[in-house]
Amino acid sequence: MSSQLNRRDWLRASGLLTAGFGLSRFTSAEAATPTAPLVSGFTNEFAFADDPFDKMPKLRARLFANENPLGISANAKAALIKATEVSNRYAWTEFGQLKTMIAADDMVKPENIMLSPGSSDVLMAAADYFAKGEGTILTSAMTYDDLLQRATKFGAKVEALPMTKDYKYDLAAIKARLTASAGRPDVKLVYIVNPNNPTGTILPTAELEAFCREVAPKVPVFIDEAYIDFYEPADRPKLGKLVAEGLNVILARTFSKIHGFAGLRLGYAIAQPDMLKTLHAYTNAEFAVSITTLMAGIASYKDTDWQNHCRAENAKARDYTTKTLTDMGYEVIPTHANFMLFPIRMKTKTFEGQMFAQGIGIQTRDFNGQPYCRVSIGTMDEMAIFVDGFKKVVG
Numbered sequence: 001m002s003s004q005l006n007r008r009d010w011l012r013a014s015g016l017l018t019a020g021f022g023l024s025r026f027t028s029a030e031a032a033t034p035t036a037p038l039v040s041g042f043t044n045e046f047a048f049a050d051d052p053f054d055k056m057p058k059l060r061a062r063l064f065a066n067e068n069p070l071g072i073s074a075n076a077k078a079a080l081i082k083a084t085e086v087s088n089r090y091a092w093t094e095f096g097q098l099k100t101m102i103a104a105d106d107m108v109k110p111e112n113i114m115l116s117p118g119s120s121d122v123l124m125a126a127a128d129y130f131a132k133g134e135g136t137i138l139t140s141a142m143t144y145d146d147l148l149q150r151a152t153k154f155g156a157k158v159e160a161l162p163m164t165k166d167y168k169y170d171l172a173a174i175k176a177r178l179t180a181s182a183g184r185p186d187v188k189l190v191y192i193v194n195p196n197n198p199t200g201t202i203l204p205t206a207e208l209e210a211f212c213r214e215v216a217p218k219v220p221v222f223i224d225e226a227y228i229d230f231y232e233p234a235d236r237p238k239l240g241k242l243v244a245e246g247l248n249v250i251l252a253r254t255f256s257k258i259h260g261f262a263g264l265r266l267g268y269a270i271a272q273p274d275m276l277k278t279l280h281a282y283t284n285a286e287f288a289v290s291i292t293t294l295m296a297g298i299a300s301y302k303d304t305d306w307q308n309h310c311r312a313e314n315a316k317a318r319d320y321t322t323k324t325l326t327d328m329g330y331e332v333i334p335t336h337a338n339f340m341l342f343p344i345r346m347k348t349k350t351f352e353g354q355m356f357a358q359g360i361g362i363q364t365r366d367f368n369g370q371p372y373c374r375v376s377i378g379t380m381d382e383m384a385i386f387v388d389g390f391k392k393v394v395g
């Protein structure tokens with residue numbers, strides 16, 4: 001599905017794994033059709049061995065992977081170093097410590113939580129499990145497609161419904177598709193990303209909750225909340241309560257974003273204990289989380305000052321970039337995450353190549369014939385480099 005985003009494919013497609021700038025995996029052809037088949041046009045294989053890493057471009061602004069440009073908190077760093085003293089031992093009670101803290105915040109029990117080395121592991125496990133015996137995964141066009149790509153590899157079909165005009169998941173359309181006269185016994189899973197990647201849009205919490213209450217008794221609902229930490233704490237959806245109510249909702253979260261753990265690898269799922277047990281059979285999950293990452297994760301989770309700081313810095317750089325682009329006449333989709341998407345007026349390949357040539361890493365894609373740029377929100381300095389480079393490219 002060419003409208004969707006997969007980090008590994010993109011790295012390859014954008015040239016970071018191939019040392020070429022030209023190739024973009026995004027074309028618009030399938031995006032317009034509601035039942036677009038999942039055809040990326042790129043292989044999902046990850047042949048690191050063949051990739052000339054030494055030829056990767058040096059970036060002045062690394063704005064292609066939605067990472068935290070500020071790093072990890074000082075407390076997390078101290079905990080990480082201290083944990084080296086016990087890194088000869090398997091982690092033991094530490095899993096419980098982190099799960100207990102998360103459970104308290106999400107109004108679930110620790111047995112509703114499974115830790116993992118990044119949320120990708122949860123996504124992959126779900127893809128493997130729900131693809132079993134074939135069937136369909138319902139989702140939206142223009143979303144993150146790691147889970148979807150993987151599921152198709154193992155026989156699942158993906159039905160990506162058109163977004164609403166304001167680039168959101170069309171929950172009513174998904175519901176209608178599920179409840180169409182004969183029902184849809186082939187649908188095994190509904191996959192939602194909120195805030196969505198690459199659009200940065202969010203769904204109204206009450207609407208999402210109502211959707212889950214109606215749909216989850218029939219079909220499991222997987223909500224990828226990778227960017228949830230960019231909500232202001234007071235507005236943050238608390239969908240853990242749906243799990244506490246016994247609904248078949250699976251939440252996937254990551255420390256890769258606001259906590260800055262993309263390289264350290266830590267994530268988790270919140271779901272029914274039986275579902276976690278099932279998913280655990282498809283992944284090494286908790287056992288694959290190192291004691292160093294775990295101890296750093298516990299420290300980072302407690303460090304709300306750092307999280308608030310990262311959120312505030314992200315908002316500052318977001319507002320600056322949005323205003324600059326808007327003043328230049330570009331229509332930036334209002335974002336609730338650490339990246340933004342906007343339509344551009346030149347070919348994706350040309351644009352991406354010219355940005356990369358200036359040491360600025362971004363992503364591009366075509367959607368319904370319209371080229372777009374997705375830029376991660378970096379530091380203010382990086383965003384100034386982005387804006388300057390952008391002006392040079394668009395004239």
Ligand SMILES: Cc1ncc(COP(=O)(O)O)c(C=O)c1O
Nearest residue numbers: 118119120144197226254256267
């Ligand atoms: C929507 C979404 N889900 C999941 C992930 C996977 O993150 P990680 O495996 O680093 O936790 C990403 C990464 O960018 C993402 O954008």
